[in-house]
Amino acid sequence: MALPSLTLLGQSLLSGIFIGALYGLLGLGLSLSWGMLRQINLAHFALAFLGAYLTYQLAGAGMDPLATLAVIVPCFFALGALMHWLLARFSVSAFNSLLVTFGLTAIIEALIQWIWTADFRRMESAYGEVKFRVGGLYVALPELLTLAMALALSLAAWAWLRHTYTGKAMRAIAEDAPIAAAFGVDVRGLSLLLSGLCAAFAGVAGLCLALSYTLAPGQIYAWLGVVFAAVMLGGLGNPLGPLVAGIVIGVSEALTMAFTAPAWAPLVSFSLLIVVLLARPGRI
Amino acid sequence: MPAVNHSVRAAFGALLALALAAHAALAAPSGPPxxxxxxxxxxxxxxxxxxxxxxxxxxxxxxxxxxxxxxxxxxxxxxxxxxxxxxxxxxxxxxxxxxxxxxxxxxxxxxxxxxxxxxxxxxxxxxxxxxxxxxxxxxxxxxxxxxxxxxGDPDNTIPKVVFDALAASAKPPKSVAVVTSKFPSVHFISLGAREAAKKRGLREVAFLEWDFGNRDFGPIAARLKDAKPDFVWVGGLGLEGNLLIDAMRKIDYMPPLHFHLFPAPGPLLKAPGGENALAATTFEEHPPFTDNxxxxxxxxxxxxxxxxxGLPDTSxxxxxxxxxxxxxxxxxxxxxxxxxxxxxxxxxxxxxxxxxxxxxxxxxxxxxYIYGSDLYKVKQNQNGKWVVIWPKEFAASGARLITP
Incomplete structure (x- = not known):
């Protein structure tokens, strides 16, 4: 077997980092809501695609794709808070939240199909055409934006949870909500805040999906497996975890594709997951 | 005799109306559906x-x-x-x-x-x-x-028509890369394409398979760029061809010729980089198909x-x-x-x-099933429109395979 060239290796490495950043961005909200609120929010993927379709729609109406975040982020924040309020109102357990949010996913998918039909939609934007050349390697702007947003949001979420009073209170809620409440922590308000943030993260991930991919409602489910793997590998409730794990998965998949048969790539992410689960069983 | 004329005309009109109504009643389907x-x-x-x-x-x-x-x-x-x-x-x-x-x-x-x-x-x-x-x-x-x-043997007939089209072009390819999804109904046809290419003496510079649902086509694009094939056979389904084209464009590469087996035709037609893409078809909106x-x-x-x-592409x-x-x-x-x-x-x-x-x-x-022949032709995205370019008798007026 001939060794791949350095350019091929470098380009594959970049490709892995970029797709990994998207896994991380998609996994960020999922990991926080699962780890801190005990809600396994499958609807997170549907929200990301709803965000992508809204970006497509608003950009089609003449808005700059990045500017659509000014509309999408607050709307999704409110939507996320509302979803959490409903789940809390009916005391939905962690396991039941999986089922309820699966139902919500189906509803959002149907809504997307009703509005935009099942046909493929592709957002045309000036960003899509921009790429930079670094040595013999190419970096596309949409992917660079995805990496930047994933890094910025993950670091911001980490800093918020570690260094602010509300963040520390949020971690206390994740540890033991009744005790946190006994110490005067506003459990309800902070949970709504975090749910809103998670949904807003899904909206941002939606923008990145719209920038790089052709959209179809059925693709909501295509990301489930690998993003779940990234979330589990990264550790539930750890804001940096999904990004790091996503990049590890992305890079290992990309290098597998560069060195061997591309069809082996999915084996890598799930083999990694099994190895981590065996080596660190208490992690999830 | 204007009064008589008027009566005759009226009677004739009534008869005509009756006949038309009777015809309509006869033509309209009736009974249980x-x-x-x-x-x-x-x-x-x-x-x-x-x-x-x-x-x-x-x-x-x-x-x-x-x-x-x-x-x-x-x-x-x-x-x-x-x-x-x-x-x-x-x-x-x-x-x-x-x-x-x-x-x-x-x-x-x-x-x-x-x-x-x-x-x-x-x-x-x-x-x-x-x-x-x-x-x-x-x-x-x-x-x-x-x-x-x-x-009955599309793994034989489809590669044949595609390689016939390429062989008849002004600049037939000398090397080929076969990249394909492992989705069953495209995979075996792509394997047929490998065989056909081999029989015709084309040098295979890459053969890559991916699992259906693959999201990252970057490394596959990079391998194609490294292999420099004259022609890429993409055994893709739906959007996979588009994803590969996107990935190739991101690294500033497009192969001289690329064929897509069962693409999503609308998106491939409109995709930047989809210009001159080839695909298989049975019908396009031009003569001789529209002679009917x-x-x-x-x-x-x-x-x-x-x-x-609300279809984005209504052709x-x-x-x-x-x-x-x-x-x-x-x-x-x-x-x-x-x-x-x-x-x-x-x-x-x-x-x-x-x-x-x-x-x-x-x-x-x-x-x-019929073996050895089918109704499939080769089309090319020319100036934002799909036109059949092979076999000649089905080609759009003046259309030929555009080679770079």
Whole structure:
């Protein structure tokens, strides 16, 4: 077997980092809501695609794709808070939240199909055409934006949870909500805040999906497996975890594709997951 | 004698009106409806194409009812959503037969769902006409009738027509890369392409397979760039070809020629980088296909309905054309057999060809497939329009394979 060239290796490495950043961005909200609120929010993927379709729609109406975040982020924040309020109102357990949010996913998918039909939609934007050349390697702007947003949001979420009073209170809620409440922590308000943030993260991930991919409602489910793997590998409730794990998965998949048969790539992410689960069983 | 003239004219007018009314009454279908049952992927991952088949079916049933229906009876299409799931398709076809008591069946969309429906059809001895079954070797039921124009050996016929087109071009390729999804109905055809390329002396510089659902085409694009093939055979399904083109463009690379087996035609047509892409087809909106007035009327209606349904691309091409042809097959068989009895219809189809808008369909081979020839042609995206470029007799006026 001939060794791949350095350019091929470098380009594959970049490709892995970029797709990994998207896994991380998609996994960020999922990991926080699962780890801190005990809600396994499958609807997170549907929200990301709803965000992508809204970006497509608003950009089609003449808005700059990045500017659509000014509309999408607050709307999704409110939507996320509302979803959490409903789940809390009916005391939905962690396991039941999986089922309820699966139902919500189906509803959002149907809504997307009703509005935009099942046909493929592709957002045309000036960003899509921009790429930079670094040595013999190419970096596309949409992917660079995805990496930047994933890094910025993950670091911001980490800093918020570690260094602010509300963040520390949020971690206390994740540890033991009744005790946190006994110490005067506003459990309800902070949970709504975090749910809103998670949904807003899904909206941002939606923008990145719209920038790089052709959209179809059925693709909501295509990301489930690998993003779940990234979330589990990264550790539930750890804001940096999904990004790091996503990049590890992305890079290992990309290098597998560069060195061997591309069809082996999915084996890598799930083999990694099994190895981590065996080596660190208490992690999830 | 103006008064007499007036009376004669009035009587003649009344007679004419009566005759017209009687003709209309005779032409309008009457009696209990002929119920045709089918499922389509109206939701789920295959819904984009499922919608195409729904629009076509609605057009055809309306056209039938505007004429004489089937055997003078109105036609009712009982359509259910199989959600792109073969297991659900099986259940729904059972329901169509046992609960809805349909008279006839039309196939669903895509190989796995058709295979499910075929099992049910076999159990109840029903004829199943279908349009998008990609793996003919799995069709072992004697009363299934493919109307999609595919041969029994598409792994032989499709590569042949593609490599014939390339060989006839001004600059035939010398090296080839075969990249393919492992999805069953495209994978075996791609393996056929490898064999065909080898037989014709083309040097294979890369053979890469990915699992269906792959999201990252960056490394595959980088490997293609490294391999520098003259021609890339993309055994892709739906959007996979677009994802590969996107990935290649991101690293500033496009192969001189690239063929896509079963692409999503609208997105590939509009995709930056999709210029000069090649694909397989049975029908495009230009002569000689549009020499047929039935096709012209269908194109008009499809444009109208497609726009109303919000389709981004309303042109008639492979999927919509084979869908229409399958309905033409059903109508011809019922009319020819003068019966809605499944055995009579099957016997008629085995003995008679049907001239559909995609060409002459026939079923006189093993398990109703023809080996060694099909209705597939090669088309190219030229100036934002799909045009057939091979075989010559089906090529759009003045169209030839554009090579860089």
């Amino acid at each position: 002929v119920r045709i049952g089918s499922t389509l992927a109206l939701t789920g991952p295959l819904a984009a194409t499922g919608l195409v088949h729904k629009i076509v079916g609605e057009i055809y049933v309306e056209q039938l009812n505007r004429k004489d229906g089937l055997l003078g009876r109105p036609v009712e299409w009982v359509l259910k959503d199989d959600q792109s799931r073969p297991d659900l398709a099986r259940t729904l076809y059972e329901q169509l037969i046992t609960v809805d008591k349909v008279d006839l069946m039309m196939g669903p969309y895509a190989t796995a769902n058709i295979l499910s429906a075929m099992g049910v059809a076999q159990r109840y001895n029903k004829v199943l006409i279908h349009h998008t079954f990609g793996t003919p070797s799995l069709a072992k039921y004697d009363m299934q009738f493919p109307a999609g124009g595919l041969a 007035p039935v096709a012209v009327e269908f194109i008009r209606l499809y444009h109208e309905r497609g726009a109303k349904a 008639v091409e492979n999927q919509s054309a084979i869908s229409y042809s399958s309905w033409q097959t059903l109508e011809a068989a019922v009319t020819g057999a003068k019966s809605i009895d499944d055995k009579a219809i099957a016997q008629w189809l085995k003995r008679n060809p049907v001239d559909a808008i995609v060409g002459r369909l026939r079923w006189d081979g093993p398990f109703n």
